[in-house]
Amino acid sequence: MNLNIYLGLLHKGEQTLAESFRQVSEGHGAEPDVHFLCRTLAKQCDEHEEILRPIAGRYGEVSGDDEPERLHADGLSDTRSGPVGLLRDLQDLYILASLVDVTWTVVEQAASALRDKELLAAVEKCQSETQLQISWLRTRMKQAAPPGPARGRVTAAGYTNGPAASGFHGCGGAIQALVTMPGDASAGPR
Structure with missing residues (x-):
């Protein structure tokens, strides 16, 4: 497995997810829970990027642009309005967070094979937080859905x-x- 490719995907995924959480936070400021929690979750994604930095320094990192076959997640460029818009924006965040989560799973497999304790610890922390993000998104979508x-x-x-x-x-x-x-x-x- 080319760990450097997945570290690049993970870096880009966390970055995109953070930007998208911020976009939804600003676009749905009338919903206080969405506004403040999305800002908090964006900071969490930023922390994940910081945790990845030294690991990417050891193994290298291939950016998504070097892999043209890959489906790219661009994130949210703007937010929709109204209750249905909120629901759709939360769904988009859910899809992005799920992409990040499954990428952490692949990196975890590589870390196990390499017996890299530092990488395993990073995966454990970051993936558990990503799964909590997914859980909150699922719950908030249920609340927003009619x-x-x-x-x-x-x-x-x-x-x-x-x-x-x-x-x-x-x-x-x-x-x-x-x-x-x-x-x-x-x-x-x-």
Whole structure:
């Protein structure tokens, strides 16, 4: 395995995640928990970069630009507005954090093979913090997502059978997309 490639991916991933947390913090400042926690999580990603610096000094680091086949995560360039925008921005952060998490897993495998205690300690600390970031994002997405209907169903054609559907007026197609599969107008409650 080329550890230097994965250290480069990890460095870029942590950097991108930190910038994206900051973007969401500023873009959703009206949500105090999102604003302050995203700033805190961005600092955590910055600390991960600092922890990686001496390790990359030992093993080298290949930047993502040297590997054209790789799918690049660019992060968030701006934030969306409104409740659905917040949910989508949190989903984007979740995807970025998951990329960082799985990259830590690959680096952990290399550290184990190399019996590098310093790298293993770095992985243990940073990956556990990344997993907490993912956990918070998942929880916050659940909070931001509108609840599904308790009974009845929502179809692409409109609201049908059940009092729960009446709570969706004014929510537009976002709710329909969450609870109805395309072409599945006959499906029952989800």
